[in-house]
Amino acid sequence: MHYVKTTNYDKFKCIADKCPETCCAGWQIVIDDESLKKYANMRGPFSGRLLNEVNFSEGCFKQYGKRCAMLNDDNLCDLITECGEDALCYTCAMYPRHVEEYEGVREYSLSLSCPEAARLILENKEKLEFIEWDDDEEDDFEDFDYLIYTKLEDARDVIYKIIQDRSLSFYRKADILMAFGLKLQEKIDNDEIFDMDDVIDEFAGDVTTLPGDDLWKKNEHITLLNKLEVLYGDWQGYIGKAYEMNEEPVLTEEEEIQAEQLLMFFFYVYFCGAVYDDMIKSKVLMSVMSVYWIFKIDRAMEKPDIIKTAYLYAREVEHSDLNLDDLEDMLKDL
Ligand code: SF4
Structure with a gap:
């Protein structure tokens, strides 16, 4: 597999409660199948909250006033606070990191929709460069x-x-x-x-x-x-x-x-x-x-x-x- 990422990719660090926006409101957060299974089978004090706040049939977090049900009044994620970062679904764990997939190629970038990523993108005065590397992974896309x-x-x-x-x-x-x-x-x-x-x-x-x-x-x-x-x-x-x-x-x-x-x-x-x-x-x-x-x-x-x-x-x-x-x-x- 050939991989590409922009040079600003590894510079990103979430500014959490200092962020002027949140990534947990305004759009529906889709949960991957593996995380859905994990949430359905979770044990402990937070399990009831997850069962109530995850829409298992649609595979997403419920929303209240366009805000994710896991987002508290301080704009922090209760799922992280209670269960740690490992409990995040793929979408939340990745964001604002983005990957475009082509056969044998993965291209990583930061999403412009995140204020901190937008700052990194727009405050760069140098010409953007890319970092590229390969490994032995292979894939096969049908009809590519x-x-x-x-x-x-x-x-x-x-x-x-x-x-x-x-x-x-x-x-x-x-x-x-x-x-x-x-x-x-x-x-x-x-x-x-x-x-x-x-x-x-x-x-x-x-x-x-x-x-x-x-x-x-x-x-x-x-x-x-x-x-x-x-x-x-x-x-x-x-x-x-x-x-x-x-x-x-x-x-x-x-x-x-x-x-x-x-x-x-x-x-x-x-x-x-x-x-x-x-x-x-x-x-x-x-x-x-x-x-x-x-x-x-x-x-x-x-x-x-x-x-x-x-x-x-x-x-x-x-x-x-x-x-x-x-x-x-x-x-x-x-
Ligand atoms: S939008 Fe970006 S900086 Fe703001 S909370 Fe989300 S990941 Fe962090």
Whole structure:
């Protein structure tokens, strides 16, 4: 097995009661089968609470007012306090660590929806790097298209190079990435998989003179977010204000680097997922627009704070599988 992780991955440490949010509210926490069995058979004083607060038929913790039933008034987890960290289910033990799975490959990252992870991602001034290693583990995914996967990996390496070229502005990078994504999509749609190499070679060279594509930039696109399930009360108000501003945020030098880190985050986590659905265009649009929208929404905030806006956005849009799938479907038709 080949493993990849971002260099910030091991720097994460939960800030617990100092966290401005909690990871135990706003979304349903799915419990893996092994933990469900463990909770059902647990003995001791906490067992009754678990039997009451776990929804065994749906495989998740019950919620009260969108808060996990295990979360106490101090925003601490009673399951950890009473039974220790080993009692956590896979979702809780992992969060905010995230893994993307491909045949023979695991890619680890931190989730932008966690405020502390968002801080690590956005405060990094250096170009993001990756740590890679291998072991003897093997797996076999049914119907995994290894050929397309290798093309996507090659394309993503070129994408990283474009994103981390600090002589280019965010807007220019976004236009180039869009043009690149549309050309790759055309090759996939026409079943010209080997010709993807020509497109990759074209964008691996000097991109400064290549024509871009600004399909991602239209102001009204941000209203697509209103069609998604809202997880936090104020969210649609922020989108409305960002839409009304109807102007492009001008990015400072520091914000250009933050935009670079966000682009790296989205492309690293999502781009190669096109191996499962062939939706390169949607993944490029989602990645580029997400960064653009985060800056637009931040400008519309009473007190702009890009780290906060980024984790709020991630909680609303990117961390919800349902919302992410709906958004990608809508983007496919733009
Ligand atoms: S959101 Fe992140 S920092 Fe906050 S409690 Fe959860 S893991 Fe810790």
